[in-house]
Amino acid sequence: MREKGSTSRNPLEGLEELVSRCVKCGRCRSVCPVFQAVGREPSVARGKMALIEAALGNPMAFSSEELEGALSLCLLCGRCTQNCPNGAKAKEAVERARILLARDGGLPLLKRSVSKVASLDRKRRDPLVRSLAGLQKIILDHGGFQRGLLFKFTDSKWVPKIQTPFFLDRSRDSVTDGIGGRTVALFVGCSIHYLAPHVGEAALRLLEALGFRVRIPREQGCCGLVSKAMGDLARARSLAERFIETFGRDEWEAIVVPCASCAFHLSRGLVPLLEGTGLEHTARSISLKTVEMSSFLAQVGLQEILKAHPERERLGLVTYHDPCHMSVGLGKRKEPRALLEALSRYSYREMEGADLCCGMGGSFRIFHPRVSRTVSRKKLSAIEESQADVIATTCMGCWLQLNEMVQTRHVRKSVVHLAELLWDELKQESE
Ligand code: SF4
Ligand code: SF4
Structure with a gap:
């Protein structure tokens, strides 16, 4: 069962131009990790560009499950775009085509569920993850058969342990003023909050040791990258709006993000999502303030202290x-x-x-x-x-x-x- 997505903007805009720059030279084959693993043409940028080009001439194509399957086989790593001698932007074309697929064909059940859970606010998501943590503990502590099932389901012999209390429940804002009144905000994202609170703690302590007063807005949630990558534009937009609402205050000079993927999305992805809306201007200024943590630490000279x-x-x-x-x-x-x-x-x-x-x-x-x-x-x-x-x-x-x-x-x-x-x-x- 697939859920129809909704978007007011036209993701077709510019897609033809992105695709038309591909001259099918095949240079992307040497850099695409998926192609190197799978070895089939539809898995490389050239193959995906050809599929999107063909789909653009067929109004029904973006509801096709075959096309959804082929375009889903992309890590969105950006190597094809970075290395294309002709300036074709395959990663961006795949992202836009995924939006069309979600709009016309709907998201497959598993993707829809992942995007839906990711987009829940903390009040609704934390209790859900807390129950999962309880279940996970029982399975990992006792269940031989259930443990096998869990590993089979995750196709892994190791699953990350959900850590309670979650980061935002155990952490606190700085109690002292920052040196020279300097204040930063900390955005931790889902993995640190649920799976690695010690990383969030290290980030908080580092910033404090460098003389910053650290604010940790409690209402923060998912950055929205997962929803955007799946083409779920409506949820990606609503998460972008929530981020702006939560972090759009003047009291901090920077929003520090320890996860590079969240930082990439929040500093580069918010404006395109909110372009043409009343929030575009705020999205621009907040994106400029959002910085990946090691870049921030290097900028303030931590390496010299070390x-x-x-x-x-x-x-x-x-x-x-x-x-x-x-x-x-x-x-x-x-x-x-x-x-x-x-x-x-x-x-x-x-x-x-x-x-x-x-x-x-x-x-x-x-x-x-x-x-x-x-x-x-x-x-x-x-x-x-x-x-x-x-x-x-x-x-x-x-x-x-x-x-x-x-x-x-x-x-x-x-x-x-x-x-x-x-x-x-x-x-x-x-x-
Ligand atoms: S995406 Fe670029 S590198 Fe790949 S086939 Fe097209 S033009 Fe060549
Ligand atoms: S973005 Fe996708 S198609 Fe391009 S190199 Fe990475 S995995 Fe391959």
């Missing part, structure tokens, strides 16, 4: 995984490396293939677990070859996928969010 720390006994080697939304989307590669290189307790080693996609792709992992796993194999080899003890990253989707990879395949390495290592070091110094 470099001033005395040499310490090294605990091992650390390497860095580039999330696609960070390196391709935001174009940020130097900032997290500068921070890691400044650590006194770890030596930094660059990984060959640091920018290989991990295969998570937000909800891609849910809808295409096998392909996701095939994509992740190259990354795992790169991680193993790096001989690093710790793999740091800046996106919570990658954090989940990398953890799943190393746990399922019994690779003895830790996967951490960069904020954890940074706070660990600052904490040692202040003790």
Whole structure:
């Protein structure tokens, strides 16, 4: 059963132009992680552009399940757009075509459910996730058969544990004033709130240690990237409006976001979603204030503070995984490396293939677990070859996928969010 979507704007606008720039040269085949895993033409940008082009001439095509299936096989990593010699924007074309598919054909049940749950406000979503946490605990603690079912359903030998109390229930705003009256807001997103509150805690403590007063608006929810990626424009817009309502105050100079994917969407995706509405102007100013966390920390000079720390006994080697939304989307590669290189307790080693996609792709992992796993194999080899003890990253989707990879395949390495290592070091110094 598919639910019809609704949108007042025309996603067809500009789609023909995006598609027409593709000259079918096939250069994108060498950079597309999905094509490299699947090896079939519809999985690469060129194939998708051809399918969209054909669909544009057929008014019924965007209600086709075949087209929905083909276009769903894309991580939205952006490598095709970034590397296209002809300026064709395949990622953007796929995003727009998905909106048309959701509008004309409706979202498939699983996608609709994921988007619906993601878009619920905290009052309705937290109790639901709390019940799931109870159920998960029973299954993981006792149930042999149920445990097998859970692993089969998730196609994994490792599932992230839901952590209660959730981050927004356990954290508090700063009690002291920021140095020079400087205040920032913290947006944590769904994964930190439900699965990794310790990452949120590290982010909060880091910002406070640097002299900022940190505000954590309690009404914050999902950034909307998952809904947008599925083509659920109505829900993506309503989440964008909610973000503006929650964070559109003047009391903070920046909105700091520890997850690169949320940061990418909130700094680049809000304006296109709200263009032509009464909120467009506010969306522009809020997007400018929204910044990915490691970029913010590098901007305020944390690496200099770390470099001033005395040499310490090294605990091992650390390497860095580039999330696609960070390196391709935001174009940020130097900032997290500068921070890691400044650590006194770890030596930094660059990984060959640091920018290989991990295969998570937000909800891609849910809808295409096998392909996701095939994509992740190259990354795992790169991680193993790096001989690093710790793999740091800046996106919570990658954090989940990398953890799943190393746990399922019994690779003895830790996967951490960069904020954890940074706070660990600052904490040692202040003790
Ligand atoms: S998307 Fe770009 S690289 Fe790929 S086939 Fe078209 S023109 Fe060539
Ligand atoms: S966005 Fe990434 S996964 Fe999708 S077609 Fe382009 S290169 Fe392939």
